[in-house]
Amino acid sequence: MDSRDWIRDGARAVAGGLLAVPLAVANIPLFVLFMVGLVLTPVLGIGLLVLPLVTMLIRARADLARRLAAGRGVPIPRPYRPRPDGVVLGGLRYYQWLITDPATWRDLGWLLPGAVAGLVLGVLSLALPVYGFEGILLIPLWIWLGTDSYGYGMIWPIETVGEGFLSLPQGAVILSIGVAAAPYLRRFDALFSRLFLAPTRAAELRLRVSQLTVTRADTVDAQAAELRRIERDLHDGAQARLVALGMTIGLAEEIVDADPVTARKLLAEARESSSAALVELRHLVRGIHPPVLAERGLEGAVRALAMALPIPVTVTTELPGRLDTPVESAAYFAVAEALANAVRHGAAGNGAVELWHTGRSLVMRVSDDGRGGADPSGGTGLRGIERRLAAFDGTMSLSSPPGGPTVVTMELPCALSSPKTSPSSGTG
Numbered sequence: 454m455d456s457r458d459w460i461r462d463g464a465r466a467v468a469g470g471l472l473a474v475p476l477a478v479a480n481i482p483l484f485v486l487f488m489v490g491l492v493l494t495p496v497l498g499i500g501l502l503v504l505p506l507v508t509m510l511i512r513a514r515a516d517l518a519r520r521l522a523a524g525r526g527v528p529i530p531r532p533y534r535p536r537p538d539g540v541v542l543g544g545l546r547y548y549q550w551l552i553t554d555p556a557t558w559r560d561l562g563w564l565l566p567g568a569v570a571g572l573v574l575g576v577l578s579l580a581l582p583v584y585g586f587e588g589i590l591l592i593p594l595w596i597w598l599g600t601d602s603y604g605y606g607m608i609w610p611i612e613t614v615g616e617g618f619l620s621l622p623q624g625a626v627i628l629s630i631g632v633a634a635a636p637y638l639r640r641f642d643a644l645f646s647r648l649f650l651a652p653t654r655a656a657e658l659r660l661r662v663s664q665l666t667v668t669r670a671d672t673v674d675a676q677a678a679e680l681r682r683i684e685r686d687l688h689d690g691a692q693a694r695l696v697a698l699g700m701t702i703g704l705a706e707e708i709v710d711a712d713p714v715t716a717r718k719l720l721a722e723a724r725e726s727s728s729a730a731l732v733e734l735r736h737l738v739r740g741i742h743p744p745v746l747a748e749r750g751l752e753g754a755v756r757a758l759a760m761a762l763p764i765p766v767t768v769t770t771e772l773p774g775r776l777d778t779p780v781e782s783a784a785y786f787a788v789a790e791a792l793a794n795a796v797r798h799g800a801a802g803n804g805a806v807e808l809w810h811t812g813r814s815l816v817m818r819v820s821d822d823g824r825g826g827a828d829p830s831g832g833t834g835l836r837g838i839e840r841r842l843a844a845f846d847g848t849m850s851l852s853s854p855p856g857g858p859t860v861v862t863m864e865l866p867c868a869l870s871s872p873k874t875s876p877s878s879g880t881g
Contacts, residue, residue, distance in 0.1 A: 459633070467582050473521075474576065480567055484561065519531065527647055533557075563649030575642075580631070581628070581630055584628075746782065751781050751784055767804070769807045769808070771808070772808055780867045784815055799825070800824050801823035801857075805821070822858050828853075848863070848864050
């Protein structure tokens with residue numbers, strides 16, 4: 454690890470320890486308030502209002518612990534049951550929903566042990582760095598200002614400024630040890646929190662079923678919309694041309710003996726109409742599953758897509774194999790939609806596509822130098838990408854500050870097959 458990264462991570466961990474101490478102390482009044490609300494529930498129903506409010510505060514505190522743990526490389530999913538329809542704050546059903554959720558009691562069980570662990574580990578994260586820093590700067594400074602002598606470290610007492618400066622190496626060592634140890638202490642705190650705050654096996658299964666229910670509904674809706682689009686394109690495009698083609702040929706058959714010149718003109722028109730219908734059918738097929746995707750795979754299809762765009766797009770790939778056909782199709786159309794958004798809405802002058810496989814997932818990153826400000830809630834394009842990826846347990850993240858650049862990162866869990874020889878890159 455680079456020395457700057459080591460120092461940066463250590464400093465962040467020390468700052469995390471400074472934050473952990475007051476957060477740990479905050480757990481205690483939350484625990485007390487919950488118990489008071491539980492006791493007051495039979496008393497005029499006061500607990501029906503107090504306990505849900507306190508539970509929401511506890512969940513907010515637990516969610517903060519989960520975010521801090523994720524920052525230390527320990528992801529902790531939220532285990533809470535979704536709120537049933539029609540349940541509003543302050544009602545009996547809302548109270549029952551909170552009390553019967555096992556995650557509520559796991560949060561409560563974490564408050565006191567989490568307070569102890571957070572306080573101890575937070576103080577330890579601060580103690581050595583502060584002690585070392587004091588040995589580097591503050592001891593010589595306070596002695597120079599006339600403060601009484603200090604007994605510092607385990608080597609010698611410090612009574613003069615000169616002795617204070619002699620303590621600098623010792624202080625530097627202690628500070629270095631403290632900075633190096635702080636990330637491990639913070640990670641241990643995150644692992645301890647995960648024991649209580651992570652969902653149980655039953656909760657994970659329940660959350661998974663809920664997620665699959667949502668994604669299945671989205672997939673069904675997307676499939677229905679795709680079928681309607683295909684039907685509309687066939688009805689308004691190729692089907693209309695084929696009907697007109699049949700009528701033109703029929704008219705030519707009727708007048709071929711009486712007016713062969715006009716009949717030849719009608720047949721020429723019919724030939725042009727058949728060519729146009731064939732082009733429309735090819736476009737329709739490309740919209741369902743592009744032939745280039747089947748022939749060249751995702752890498753070749755994305756490269757061909759980039760070459761067809763009106764802006765230069767750099768394509769960099771590192772895919773040592775082929776994907777399953779449904780995953781490959783979903784990945785292609787997700788990249789295509791992201792590039793289309795960059796051209797149509799982002800006013801981009803240049804774009805880039807990066808594809809690589811992590812061993813477990815396909816990662817796609819589409820970036821452009823456009824005006825930024827993309828918002829998934831502002832249109833159907835990005836929402837469509839999310840729905841398409843969600844059908845395969847995929848995710849999408851967006852970074853698009855005003856003024857750009859826009860970066861869309863998509864991830865699809867999948868395996869590779871049909872190994873290739875080497876990665877490649879190029880510009881479309």
